[in-house]
Amino acid sequence: MTTDWMADLPENARAYLEGRKLDEVECVIADLPGIARGKAVPASKFARQSKFHLPDSIFYQTITGDWGEAAGAEGFIERDMVLIPDMSTATAAPWTADWTLQVIHDAFDRHGEPVPFAPRNVLRRVVQQYHEMGLKPVVAPEMEFFLIARNLDPARDIEPMTGRSGRPAAARQAYSMTAVDEFGPVIDDIYDFAEAQGSEIDGITQEGGAGQLEINLRHGDPIKLADEVFNFKRLIREAALRHNCFATFMAKPIADEPGSAMHIHHSVLDLETGQNIFSGPQGGETDAFFHFIAGLQYHMPAALAMQAPYVNSYRRFVRDHAAPINLEWGRDNRTTGIRIPLAEPDARRVENRIAGMDCNPYLGIAASLACGLLGLKEERRPHRQFRGDAYEGEGDIPRVLGEALTQFEDSTALHEVIGPEFARVYSIVKRAEYEEFLSVISPWEREHLLLNV
Incomplete structure (x- = not known):
């Protein structure tokens, strides 16, 4: 992430933060049911990272939290995906107690290919x-x-x-x-x-x-x-x-x-x-x-x-x-x-x-x-x-x-x-x-x- 990343935020996100100090960024991705999965990180850490990782098993989970045997030939090893922020999606999370943004991420494998069962990738x-x-x-x-x-x-x-x-x-x-x-x-x-x-x-x-x-x-x-x-x-x-x-x-x-x-x-x-x-x-x-x-x-x-x-x-x-x-x-x-x-x-x-x-x-x-x-x-x-x-x-x-x-x-x-x-x-x-x-x-x-x- 560049040092001036906040200058490139969408207009509404910049307006929300005007005169305020950003505390936290929620890095989110939709799983198969559409539940927001991800991590909340301090704004200072988000500024230093260009990606983060989550296991691909989040896409094998049922709505009850159980698992489908969908991991493929290599078995259920919970391989990490590379999650890249789409900064055009940065928006306020105004219900939180502090000043927080949420950013939707896209899922890629270790070779840079889109994860085919990530819902946003399916639509794309x-x-x-x-x-x-x-x-x-x-x-x-x-x-x-x-x-x-x-x-x-x-x-x-x-x-x-x-x-x-x-x-x-x-x-x-x-x-x-x-x-x-x-x-x-x-x-x-x-x-x-x-x-x-x-x-x-x-x-x-x-x-x-x-x-x-x-x-x-x-x-x-x-x-x-x-x-x-x-x-x-x-x-x-x-x-x-x-x-x-x-x-x-x-x-x-x-x-x-x-x-x-x-x-x-x-x-x-x-x-x-x-x-x-x-x-x-x-x-x-x-x-x-x-x-x-x-x-x-x-x-x-x-x-x-x-x-x-x-x-x-x-x-x-x-x-x-x-x-x-x-x-x-x-x-x-x-x-x-x-x-x-x-x-x-x-x-x-x-x-x-x-x-x-x-x-x-x-x-x-x-x-x-x-x-x-x-x-x-x-x-x-x-x-x-x-x-x-x-x-x-x-x-x-x-x-x-x-x-x-x-x-x-x-x-x-x-x-x-x-x-x-x-x-x-x-x-x-x-x-x-x-x-x-x-x-x-x-x-x-x-x-x-x-x-x-």
Whole structure:
């Protein structure tokens, strides 16, 4: 690291530290679930280091902390990775007690090659394939989450948080400003933290669930937006903790409430001209527009394990419950898995409504872009546009994680885009996680089977 490294910080980070002494730098990287792993080091030490090391085993760990046997032929030796800071990601960690920055790092092996199963590298690999075709993908994620009462006992049902009025948050209040006001103190901290980090929020709305909110982000580069979602998850959790509640990004935290999605809007630009390839010279829909939709329809079932990565994820896909059950496409139709929002030709885009908020943002966006890219390459045509209520149609996506993993493992076309070595490791880790779940006997089984079968 150069001695004047702080002069090269992004503007928002420099503004945050103006007139203050930096105490600590958090060196972070996302693991497969999207948890921030890394080290916190004194600012003086960070200034002297150009890299640091973590074992590659962080990518073999399940969400429970157990391990998948994914280390390869040499066995589980926990080889060190070389982690290099991407200083363009340096942002404030304003919830800490001292003046702290966090910096996202990229993972390389000892030969300087990107570690293929590091999630940020997976997304970069997909984006690079667009660039090689002379294309630039653009995304805009929407983040849904619940603010809930503190829950210290996993055996207890999750309950909505108590709002400013002293009453529990109510359901079926979508877009209510009064409902948003109930969470005013938490939202104020979210805005303040986001401003300190230089993240631009496009809007916050109340969703249909009790205590469920949605944050929209401005469209932009997929890697930058995945970084923002990664940072936002931590930011929102920290804001909630300041007000004696939890923020959860579970896909389906409360049985009778809607689930939480990470809807992803996509457009694709010509690298040379900057024009949206989904719109022709006269503003009409192009072949590329339909090929992209077809790629989502044909390949998304195989990619679903990256966008719905847990057993709980599949509880969200419930008919008539604000989540799609199929991959039909329609114009301005929120019942379809693939929606074409109202937009001018230069902003024409495709919305993937399948992905859950519980996914790793790097992997969820990579999976969606990979499916669209395959559609562009294969020049497929989508099914006929769906008109009406798509909940009345047939479900055509996997309903359980085991089925989704089987389709993921069988899709060599998808593996070539996201990387065969990533696909191998991801499959092993998720299978281990699924086996862990299957070994747990649920209260439902004890209640209904114990004395009746």
